[in-house]
């Protein structure tokens with residue numbers, strides 16, 4: 098049995114080329130990658146705002162919006178959740194500190210601080 102994420106992704110991917118009037122997902126695909134990416138950014142910002150508030154439960158619906166829009170972006174780019182799974186599996190067991198150290202020094206212009 099597939100989980101909620103797989104079912105969501107399958108539904109999203111199936112909306113490519115569907116009628117934009119009857120499907121919000123299809124209307125996003127029709128508006129193109131830039132608009133999809135912009136929506137993802139908006140949902141990320143709303144998640145951050147919820148994270149800074151006093152009620153942690155308010156993060157949940159924002160996280161759901163974020164994941165839905167991320168699925169739309171992946172599907173629009175011809176990618177799948179399996180691509181993300183494979184990347185996460187590749188990273189499994191590697192500490193973020195180790196990975197960062199293995200990258201070596203980066204040019205000054207890429208540094209955040």
Ligand SMILES: N=c1c2ncn([C@@H]3O[C@H](COP(=O)(O)OP(=O)(O)OP(=O)(O)O)[C@@H](O)[C@H]3O)c2ncn1[C@@H]1O[C@H](COP(=O)(O)O)[C@@H](O)[C@H]1O
Nearest residue numbers: 105108109112119120121122123124136139161162165166
């Ligand atoms: N999980 C979601 C989901 N999460 C959020 N949204 C929609 O995302 C939109 C984001 O809301 P906003 O207020 O930010 O944007 P808006 O002003 O409504 O729209 P914009 O004009 O800004 O794009 C809302 O219309 C939400 O309903 C979703 N729409 C669809 N799904 C899933 O996708 C499936 C297919 O949906 P349709 O493609 O609409 O049939 C559904 O059955 C759900 O499982």
